[in-house]
Ligand SMILES: Nc1ncnc2c1ncn2[C@@H]1O[C@H](COP(=O)(O)OP(=O)(O)OP(=O)(O)O)[C@@H](O)[C@H]1O
Ligand SMILES: O=P(O)(O)OC[C@H]1O[C@](O)(CO)[C@@H](O)[C@@H]1O
């Protein structure tokens with residue numbers, strides 16, 4: 001029943017049939033396409049306030065805004081739904097079974113949004129579905145809020161499936177987090193704007209250093225394991241960058257049209273230049289000169305070789321061989337851009353995401369929450385975990401970057417053909433997991449009765 005919903009949100013109920021389309025740019029005769037449930041408070045909720053026992057966990061790398069999401073989950077549950085039984089899970093997934101659960105209240109989280117990091121702690125690895133769900137069951141938790149990136153959302157999906165298998169009345173709400181902005185479907189992840197803003201400071205320093213030297217080069221490495229969004233947006237925002245290298249756009253060093261030739265040309269024209277490189281860029285070309293170690297982190301993510309350092313040496317060697325005077329300063333602000341508190345825009349975004357997650361969980365749904373074309377929606381887990389959001393080098397945004405920096409695209413016809421083929425494949429919607437069509441629908445009105453999430 002909806003009796004526990006407070007007066008303040010009653011007048012803003014979302015119609016159960018409201019949907020958010022995945023694609024807004026369509027053609028006249030396009031099919032209707034995939035739609036998601038619109039997020040927001042429902043007239044009918046599935047939990048009484050005093051019945052709710054909620055927990056919150058944060059996993060993966062840091063991201064500006066984590067504490068804001070945690071704060072707003074706690075305050076939103078307490079203020080909008082009168083829920084006061086809320087626990088923090090410490091240090092990521094493993095905290096479900098290896099640490100004490102910590103009771104949290106609006107008072108204890110009151111000021112945390114002003115701090116970077118996560119007050120709950122975070123970690124990689126340690127996802128043991130059975131142990132996690134055993135603990136959820138034993139402790140009588142019935143709402144699980146999981147904040148984390150692509151790996152975390154995969155873990156949330158596993159927890160959700162196990163909960164379904166056991167027939168528990170537990171809602172699982174994923175709040176997507178990653179400064180790499182690599183989570184599929186959603187417009188952008190929280191903390192991304194803050195990270196791009198902070199990256200400006202590094203780029204400015206690189207520019208100052210480059211301008212103050214004879215043939216000065218400032219090289220900045222930014223995060224972005226598989227997706228170069230931070231590098232692309234930080235470059236577009238700055239206007240001081242002459243070259244941006246991202247994992248999605250292959251480049252080569254030597255010969256006609258290569259990076260070294262471009263650097264040389266720019267120095268001759270301008271006497272200085274700034275290069276921004278995403279950490280995942282050029283891994284294939286470094287691997288040719290340094291044997292790849294194939295080391296993985298605790299979550300199974302490949303540890304990357306340092307493209308910034310490698311480029312610095314290559315560029316230095318090139319100019320030495322040409323007997324051309326130059327100076328290169330390498331700046332690696334990696335952890336500085338993600339360890340900050342979120343900016344004002346991200347704080348608002350985090351608040352809305354937390355509220356949307358609460359409304360969905362109170363209605364009994366399990367989902368990843370996210371903004372899709374400017375509207376908040378409940379997205380089935382498998383949709384966000386089956387692909388990764390990447391910069392499309394065949395798209396207009398990358399073209400805008402190329403025209404802003406005036407750099408060559410470094411692409412060969414083969415690279416363009418491969419990118420087009422990849423676009424074609426990613427535009428094909430992923431099929432729901434065959435073995436369990438019900439799970440793929442992803443929304444539970446209650447733990448036992450499922451309703452179709454995509455409309
Ligand atoms: N396929 C998977 N199934 C179950 N759990 C997973 C899976 N992939 C990752 N996880 C778990 O999710 C947690 C976070 O994963 P990971 O370290 O890859 O970070 P992430 O959530 O992708 O965030 P980010 O990449 O932005 O730092 C880890 O505890 C990891 O064990
Ligand atoms: O050193 P850590 O904590 O594993 O984090 C590094 C990784 O985290 C990310 O920022 C993703 O959150 C990647 O860009 C980066 O490779």
Ligand SMILES: [Mg+2]
Nearest residue numbers: 060149150151
């Ligand atoms: Mg990840």
